[in-house]
Amino acid sequence: MAMSVSAPRCLQWSDREDYQLEDYEAEVPRWCTGCGDLAILAAVQRLCRDEQLPLEKLVFVSGIGCSSRFPHYMKTYGFHGLHGRALPVAEGIKLKRPDLHVFVNTGDGDCCSIGAAHWLHAIRYNMDMTVLLHDNEIYGLTKKQASPTSPRGLKSNTTPRGTHLEALNPLSTTLGVANVSFVAQAVDWVPTVLYEIISQAFHHKGLSFIRVVQRCPEFLPTHFDPWMHDPDRLLMLTHEDGIQASPELSRTYKQQEVHDPGEMNRAREIASLKDQIPVGILYRNDEAPCYEDVVGSGPPITGPEKIQASVEAELDKFTVWPPSEGREGRG
Amino acid sequence: MKQGGTREAAAGAESAVTLDEHIVEIVSDSGEGAQKCGQSFASIAARMGNGIWTVEIIPAEIQPPARSIEGASGNRIRLGSQAVTNGGDAADLVVVFNEHVLLGRLRDGELKPGCIILLESKWRTDRDPEVSGLYATIYNELIAGGYRVYEIPMETECLRHVADARRGKNMFVLGLLCRTYSLDRELALEQVATTFAKKGESVIAPNQRLLEAGWEWAEENLDIRFKVPAEPAEEPRLVVNGNTALGLGVMASGMEVCAMYPIPPATSASHFLSEVFGSVGGVVHQAEDEIAACAFAIGASYAGKCAVTITSGPGYSLKQEGIGLAVMAEIPLVVVNVQRGGPATGQPTKAEQGDLLSACFGSHGDAPKVVMAATDIEDCFYSVITARKIAEAFNTVVVLLSDASLGTAQQPFPRPRFQEEWLAPPVDQSPIPKGVTPYDWDPDTGLARRFIPGQPNGMHTLTGLAHDRKSHIAYDPEINEEGIRRRSLKLAALQKTLKTPSVFGDEKGEILVVGWGSTKGAIEEAVQRVRADGHSVSSLHLRFLQPMASGIKEVMQNFDHVMTVENNWCDDLEDQLIDEENRRYSSLAWMLRARCLVDIDCWGEARGRPIKPGCIEEVIRQRLH
Numbered sequence A: 001m002a003m004s005v006s007a008p009r010c011l012q013w014s015d016r017e018d019y020q021l022e023d024y025e026a027e028v029p030r031w032c033t034g035c036g037d038l039a040i041l042a043a044v045q046r047l048c049r050d051e052q053l054p055l056e057k058l059v060f061v062s063g064i065g066c067s068s069r070f071p072h073y074m075k076t077y078g079f080h081g082l083h084g085r086a087l088p089v090a091e092g093i094k095l096k097r098p099d100l101h102v103f104v105n106t107g108d109g110d111c112c113s114i115g116a117a118h119w120l121h122a123i124r125y126n127m128d129m130t131v132l133l134h135d136n137e138i139y140g141l142t143k144k145q146a147s148p149t150s151p152r153g154l155k156s157n158t159t160p161r162g163t164h165l166e167a168l169n170p171l172s173t174t175l176g177v178a179n180v181s182f183v184a185q186a187v188d189w190v191p192t193v194l195y196e197i198i199s200q201a202f203h204h205k206g207l208s209f210i211r212v213v214q215r216c217p218e219f220l221p222t223h224f225d226p227w228m229h230d231p232d233r234l235l236m237l238t239h240e241d242g243i244q245a246s247p248e249l250s251r252t253y254k255q256q257e258v259h260d261p262g263e264m265n266r267a268r269e270i271a272s273l274k275d276q277i278p279v280g281i282l283y284r285n286d287e288a289p290c291y292e293d294v295v296g297s298g299p300p301i302t303g304p305e306k307i308q309a310s311v312e313a314e315l316d317k318f319t320v321w322p323p324s325e326g327r328e329g330r331g
Numbered sequence B: 001m002k003q004g005g006t007r008e009a010a011a012g013a014e015s016a017v018t019l020d021e022h023i024v025e026i027v028s029d030s031g032e033g034a035q036k037c038g039q040s041f042a043s044i045a046a047r048m049g050n051g052i053w054t055v056e057i058i059p060a061e062i063q064p065p066a067r068s069i070e071g072a073s074g075n076r077i078r079l080g081s082q083a084v085t086n087g088g089d090a091a092d093l094v095v096v097f098n099e100h101v102l103l104g105r106l107r108d109g110e111l112k113p114g115c116i117i118l119l120e121s122k123w124r125t126d127r128d129p130e131v132s133g134l135y136a137t138i139y140n141e142l143i144a145g146g147y148r149v150y151e152i153p154m155e156t157e158c159l160r161h162v163a164d165a166r167r168g169k170n171m172f173v174l175g176l177l178c179r180t181y182s183l184d185r186e187l188a189l190e191q192v193a194t195t196f197a198k199k200g201e202s203v204i205a206p207n208q209r210l211l212e213a214g215w216e217w218a219e220e221n222l223d224i225r226f227k228v229p230a231e232p233a234e235e236p237r238l239v240v241n242g243n244t245a246l247g248l249g250v251m252a253s254g255m256e257v258c259a260m261y262p263i264p265p266a267t268s269a270s271h272f273l274s275e276v277f278g279s280v281g282g283v284v285h286q287a288e289d290e291i292a293a294c295a296f297a298i299g300a301s302y303a304g305k306c307a308v309t310i311t312s313g314p315g316y317s318l319k320q321e322g323i324g325l326a327v328m329a330e331i332p333l334v335v336v337n338v339q340r341g342g343p344a345t346g347q348p349t350k351a352e353q354g355d356l357l358s359a360c361f362g363s364h365g366d367a368p369k370v371v372m373a374a375t376d377i378e379d380c381f382y383s384v385i386t387a388r389k390i391a392e393a394f395n396t397v398v399v400l401l402s403d404a405s406l407g408t409a410q411q412p413f414p415r416p417r418f419q420e421e422w423l424a425p426p427v428d429q430s431p432i433p434k435g436v437t438p439y440d441w442d443p444d445t446g447l448a449r450r451f452i453p454g455q456p457n458g459m460h461t462l463t464g465l466a467h468d469r470k471s472h473i474a475y476d477p478e479i480n481e482e483g484i485r486r487r488s489l490k491l492a493a494l495q496k497t498l499k500t501p502s503v504f505g506d507e508k509g510e511i512l513v514v515g516w517g518s519t520k521g522a523i524e525e526a527v528q529r530v531r532a533d534g535h536s537v538s539s540l541h542l543r544f545l546q547p548m549a550s551g552i553k554e555v556m557q558n559f560d561h562v563m564t565v566e567n568n569w570c571d572d573l574e575d576q577l578i579d580e581e582n583r584r585y586s587s588l589a590w591m592l593r594a595r596c597l598v599d600i601d602c603w604g605e606a607r608g609r610p611i612k613p614g615c616i617e618e619v620i621r622q623r624l625h
Ligand SMILES: Cc1ncc(C[n+]2csc(CCOP(=O)(O)OP(=O)(O)O)c2C)c(N)n1
Pocket: A064, A065, A066, A067, A068, A083, A106, A107, A108, A109, A110, A111, A134, A136, A138, A139, A140, A141, A142, A147
C-alpha cells in the first residue's frame, strides 16, 4: 500500500488492491541473526503481497517455540497459543470460516513431539490450510535440547553424549497418513524455491505440509553446512506439476529429478533419502476430501426461525403430552 | 381414548392401595430390554401427571456374563403423587428376569427389607439341575428373609403370543406393571406405539399384544395393586435425561460447534448432538483427544463461532492447559464436565462430585473462570444457555458441571418453548474503530470488545503469553498485573449480578446444609423429612460456585451449625489420624471456609452412586441436639 495515501486506514480496507510488503510487516523480528525463520517470514510476506491477500482475512496460527513467534511479525490476525496445539486450533478456526486463509507455523518439537498426535490427524482431516514445519532439528526457544528430528548422535543439553535414536522423518511420516494431500520440502537458504513451494502450497486445496529445513545458527551453527556448501547434496525435484528450476538455479543445483507429485511410491523413496536433501513437491493429490467440506456439507443454517423450528422438532420428540391433548406433534 | 379402557382402569383402581410414592425397579441381564420397559413405564406415568425420577442401572462391563451379579441392567423408577426430585432410598418393588441380578441389587442395599419381588419363574424348571437348584435355594432364602416373592412365568406367557420371548418379555412386564400401578391402559398402548413408531405396525402390534397379555395376567393372578394418584398433567412435559437435556440446551443456545472425545458418562450428550446438531447448522467434531477437542473449540470460538467442549473427569484434566489459554486470551468457551468417579480412570460410569476444585482452580497460574453446576435435569438444559451467554458477555471460560447421576437420570419438567433471546446476538463484525485495542479493558469491569478474524482493522496476534492491551507480549510487571487484575475483575462484575440463593426452610435455625449440583433434590428431601419432625434444619443450594453470590455468609450466620453434603470424599474426624488440622474437607466446604471464615463441617460419600435422601437424613439427625 502506498503510505502516502491520506484517507484514514479504516476506510481503505474494502477494495484496495495495492498491498505492499510493508503492509504485512509488523514488529522487527526478534530472531537471531541468520536464523532460517527470517527467510520463511520473507517468503510468506512476499506471497501475501503477490496474492494481494487482505490483512484481515489472514490468520497465522502457531504453537510455542522460536518459530511460533512468527504470527507476531505479521500484521494480520495471529494466534500464538500452546506448545503443540497449533493444528487443532487452526482446524477449529477453519471449520466454519472458509473465507479465512489459515497458515500454521510450527517447530519440530511443537509438531513432531508434543503435537505429534495432532499432526497425524491434521494430515488426515486435510483441512484447507498451509502448514510450515520450521525444522531446525533442535529446540531453540528452550535452549538446545534434542528434538525428535535431531539426527542420531547429535549432542545437546539433554543428550550431552549424543542422541540415542534415529531421527523421525517428518516427510515419510506425513506421507504415511491416510488422506494426505500435499507434501513438500524446502531449505531456508534457497529463497526462490522456498517461495515457489509456499506459493504452490497456498494454492492447493487441502492441507499442504511443507517441511522447511531451517538453520539455527545460535545452537547448531554448522549443522547444515555440509548441505549448504555442497549444492550437489540438494536434490531438486522438478515437474510441470511441481517446481520448475530456473536456468540460474540449475547452474548451481545440478542434481535434479523429474518427479511427478502424483507418484506416491517414488515420493516415499525420495523422502527417505539419507545423504541428499530433496527440495520440491513430493506429493500432491487434489482429490483428497477436506474435512470441513465433508462434515459441514449443506448450506449453513442460520437465523432464529430455522433454529427455532429444529429445536421445537427435537423437543417434540421427548415431550409427553397430557392425555387430554391430541396426538399431533408427537413422534 | 376408548371409554372401556378408562372405566376398566377406574373400576380396578377402587381395590388398589393408595400410596404417596413407590420405588420400582426392573432388572435383567443386559440386552433383555429392562431399560426400555422402565423408560416406557416412566413416560406413561409422567403423562398421567405423576412425579418421576428414573435412574439407569448400568452394568460395569459391556458384556457381563448372563445371570450374574455384575450383569444387573435396568431401571429404577421412583413414582410419586407430587414432583420427585431424586431416586430415593430403597426400592419397594422389583421385577427381575433372573435371581442373580436380584442378588446384585440386594448386595448393594438397593432393595427395602421385605419388598415385593416379581421373579421370572422359568429357572425353577430349567433343564440344568445346577440352575434350577440355585433358583430354588435363592427363592427359599428370599421367602425365609421375609420378602414377598411372586413367581411369574414370564417367558411361558410370552411364548403364547410371540416366537422370541427374550425380546418380548419387557413389554409383558410393562403391561403387568401398568396394571399393578393402575396406570391407564390406553395410554400404555399408545406408549408402545410411540416407542416402536419407527419400526412400523408389524412391530407395534405384537408388542401391544404382549402388553395386554401382561396386563391380563396381572389382573387374573396378582393380588397386589397400587395407585399413586396424581393430578392429571395439563402441560406438556419433557422427559429426557440430563445428557440429552444438555444436548438440547447446546442446540437451543445457538452454539455451532461441539468438539469432544468419547468418554463416559459424558458421551451420550454428544451422541444425541451428533444426531441432531446438523439441523441447526452445528457440527460435532470428534477430535483425536481431549486436548485437541479443547483447542479446536477455542479455535472455532476465536473465529466467532461459539463452541462447547463436553467431557468427563480424565478428559477434563487434559483440557486444563487449553482452558487456561482461553482465560488468558479471553476467548469465550463453554466446557461441560459430566463428572464421574476419580482420580485417574476411577469409576467411569459412576456418580461423584469430585471435580469442583479442579474446575475452579485447575489450570496453572491465576486463571479465573466461571464455574456453574446444574442442579437437576431441567437445569441441565437451561444452564447451557446461561453458560454460553456468560462466556460471550465476559469473554471467558464457563465450566458447567453435571455428573453421572444427572446425566442418566430422567425427570419430567415443563416443556420449554423456544425463546429467541436464548441465542446470543450476532458478533459485531464491523470494522474496528481507530484506537480501539484488542484488550481495551474497561477499568471497572475488565470487559473488552471481542475481535474476530476477518474484521477489518482488528488485526493483532492473540497470545497466551502475558500481554498488554494491544496483545503485544509484555513481561513488564505493571502490565502483567494489569492483565491479571482485569481478568479477575470480570468475575467480580459477574458476581454483582448474581442473586443470593434462597434458603430452603427457615432463614434461622440449628443446622444449615449447603450443597451444590446434583444433590439438590436429595438434600431438600432429607431436610423436609427432619423438618416434618419439628427440627429447625434448612438447606442452601449453590448453582454458581465461582463467582459465588453475595449474602451466603449472612445466611450461614443464622445457623448454629453449617455443613456441606457432597458426593465426594472428606476425612472423618472419627478416624484415628484425623484431626482439625489435617482433615481434608469436601470441596465446597474448603471453598466456603476460605471465603466466609465460618467453621463449616462437611459430610460426604464417594460410593459411586447418587447420595440417598435417607443417608443425608441420618447424618442430619446425628448432628441434631
Ligand atoms: C506444555 C509445554 N511443555 C514445554 C514447554 C516448553 N517449550 C517451549 S518451546 C519448546 C520446544 C521448542 O522447540 P521447537 O518446537 O522445535 O521450536 P523452535 O524453538 O526450535 O523453533 C518447549 C519444550 C511449553 N511451553 N509447554
